[in-house]
Amino acid sequence: MTGIVQLQNVTKTIKGKTIIDSLSFEVNKGEVFGFLGPNGAGKTTTIRMMVGLIGITSGDIKIGGNSIQSNFEQAVSRIGAIVENPEMYKFLTGYENLIHFARLSNKVDKQKIDEVVKLVNLSDRIHDKVKNYSLGMRQRLGVAQALLHDPEVLILDEPTNGLDPAGIREMRDHLKMLTREKGLAVIVSSHLLSEMEMMCDRIAILQKGKLVDVQTIQDFKNGVDHVVEFNVVPVDKALVIIQALGIPARKGEAGLTCKINKEDIPSIVKSLTTENINVYGIKEVTKSLEERFLEVTEEREVSLYA
Amino acid sequence: MLKLLQNEWMKIIKRPGTFVMMGLLLVTVVLMGGIIKYQSQDEKPNPNWKLEIQTTIAEQKQNLVQMENVPKGQREYLEKSIAINEYRLEHNLAPNGEYAIWSFVQDASSLIQLAGLFTIIVAAGIVASEFNWGTIKLLLIRPTSRSKILLAKYTTVISFALLMLTLLFGFSTLVGWIAFGMPEQSTPYLNYFAGKVTEESMVFHLIKFHGLSSISMIMLSTMAFMISAVFRNSSLAIGLSIFLMFTGAQFTNLIAIKFDWAKYILFANTDLMQYFEGMPLVEGMTLPFSVSMLVVYFVLFHSLAFFVFRKRDVAA
Ligand SMILES: Nc1ncnc2c1ncn2[C@@H]1O[C@H](COP(=O)(O)OP(=O)(O)OP(=O)(O)O)[C@@H](O)[C@H]1O
Ligand SMILES: [Mg+2]
Numbered sequence: 001m002t003g004i005v006q007l008q009n010v011t012k013t014i015k016g017k018t019i020i021d022s023l024s025f026e027v028n029k030g031e032v033f034g035f036l037g038p039n040g041a042g043k044t045t046t047i048r049m050m051v052g053l054i055g056i057t058s059g060d061i062k063i064g065g066n067s068i069q070s071n072f073e074q075a076v077s078r079i080g081a082i083v084e085n086p087e088m089y090k091f092l093t094g095y096e097n098l099i100h101f102a103r104l105s106n107k108v109d110k111q112k113i114d115e116v117v118k119l120v121n122l123s124d125r126i127h128d129k130v131k132n133y134s135l136g137m138r139q140r141l142g143v144a145q146a147l148l149h150d151p152e153v154l155i156l157d158e159p160t161n162g163l164d165p166a167g168i169r170e171m172r173d174h175l176k177m178l179t180r181e182k183g184l185a186v187i188v189s190s191h192l193l194s195e196m197e198m199m200c201d202r203i204a205i206l207q208k209g210k211l212v213d214v215q216t217i218q219d220f221k222n223g224v225d226h227v228v229e230f231n232v233v234p235v236d237k238a239l240v241i242i243q244a245l246g247i248p249a250r251k252g253e254a255g256l257t258c259k260i261n262k263e264d265i266p267s268i269v270k271s272l273t274t275e276n277i278n279v280y281g282i283k284e285v286t287k288s289l290e291e292r293f294l295e296v297t298e299e300r301e302v303s304l305y306a
Numbered sequence: 307m308l309k310l311l312q313n314e315w316m317k318i319i320k321r322p323g324t325f326v327m328m329g330l331l332l333v334t335v336v337l338m339g340g341i342i343k344y345q346s347q348d349e350k351p352n353p354n355w356k357l358e359i360q361t362t363i364a365e366q367k368q369n370l371v372q373m374e375n376v377p378k379g380q381r382e383y384l385e386k387s388i389a390i391n392e393y394r395l396e397h398n399l400a401p402n403g404e405y406a407i408w409s410f411v412q413d414a415s416s417l418i419q420l421a422g423l424f425t426i427i428v429a430a431g432i433v434a435s436e437f438n439w440g441t442i443k444l445l446l447i448r449p450t451s452r453s454k455i456l457l458a459k460y461t462t463v464i465s466f467a468l469l470m471l472t473l474l475f476g477f478s479t480l481v482g483w484i485a486f487g488m489p490e491q492s493t494p495y496l497n498y499f500a501g502k503v504t505e506e507s508m509v510f511h512l513i514k515f516h517g518l519s520s521i522s523m524i525m526l527s528t529m530a531f532m533i534s535a536v537f538r539n540s541s542l543a544i545g546l547s548i549f550l551m552f553t554g555a556q557f558t559n560l561i562a563i564k565f566d567w568a569k570y571i572l573f574a575n576t577d578l579m580q581y582f583e584g585m586p587l588v589e590g591m592t593l594p595f596s597v598s599m600l601v602v603y604f605v606l607f608h609s610l611a612f613f614v615f616r617k618r619d620v621a622a
Binding site: 053073076077087091096 | 447
């Protein structure tokens, strides 16, 4: 099955500067796809190209087989999106805003508007002026306008920005529901990993306009090195012993830390005890996803300038 | 397309600024009516008007002879004044005979400038504001082409201009009728063109005047719209258009004294009244010439606006 969203060697150059460099990946129906990268990596720029707000210097983006460049109206009618902040007409009510956007796509009726309003939990404030909305309420209204025309692809640029923990959880549940039950493809961008971890099925890591990697969230987590911490006395002697075994190790906060596989632990313990080292504890230290992310992007940086 | 127009009108009507504009227009008309009414109370028809006019004519004729080298404009003004006054004597038509509804509508028509100003403000903001608000991002990711959106916006500007003109005409007719009433006998409008004086029905004259004045208003609004779409900056569009609205005609007049090419300037052609009353700005200019120049400018503004708006990256 080919993805509903396909990026093929997408490149964007602005004033001689390559901002997005030959990006290719696919997003399938029914999955939440995370778009991960530090500030300025090019997430928003890529999203702008996907929805046709800016031109593509070379390459192509297809939505359900329609090129966003040559077949704009067909392609864009399958997308609902928020690009950066969900800016609405502040002098209109939430409901009037939705009517406004509904008029721009065919086939959206009043019933549909009420349905999305209910979905994003905005029913009791929908007739207030948007200028009186909180950031979180605007975010919800943004999601509502993106869902109006029953899109197959939902693109959200930093959707949890401004939401409280309950709101984030709710958003996560919505996205899960939309993908599992309605078969939407959802693309979210973020630089908050903890959030991505809970929300996404797959993530693409973007760094300086280049794709570093596309992985399922599971593979990404498994890629984390196992670091084991040995709480031993005396530390210096133990360090010499372990290093003699050809294992990289260094002094940590509470003893020694070394990069090893789980299976190697018993043999190391044996070596240590035969040398009369007291072992008080052995602890597996999994790196947080955060660290893993920094690691991936930094590795990339190093190799870029190597 | 109808839905797009509904959208644009909703965005205009739901902003308080629109009602402020309409209110200002109404207040100004009422104020003007009040002032004129107050002033005309102690102004009674002069029974000796014939004598007065004769003196004026004599004075002006002498002026004309004395000042051989007066600027063209001033000469024309004097000639026109003399011709009309002589016509009055001949046909026994008293000047400022009876001030009634149509006289007031005529005076209030100077407020077309105000209506034009408001239209320019709307035209200048209609595209640029979407960029300022950031809503352009949500507007352009719909299955509606950019050209269609721009066309809907321009159509809205034109209908807004018509609304303003209609309001002005309606307000001033109403205020004129309430304050001054219908005339007992209809006074004709004296038109001077190419050395000849003719009589015209007042209502016909007023409709013609409003219609022709709106052309200048529409051209300026189109220019403001173009600047708004190309530069995405409403202050620039408002500032430049209003500046040109107030100074364009004067500059063009100055240039026209020295150079013939002044006739190719937009402002030399916006005032089509010059072909019905008075004299064309530059000798040899004709109505078809001006109309074609206006069409050229109109097409130019729109090509620029559509070309840039369709092509540009939206990174607001
Ligand atoms: N119009 C433009 N002209 C020049 N450079 C631009 C333009 N738009 C974006 N860039 C550059 O492209 C890079 C990517 O920007 P982009 O907004 O896509 O980043 P991002 O990944 O969305 O970052 P953030 O997490 O901060 O939202 C940045 O270095 C930015 O300076
Ligand atoms: Mg961004």
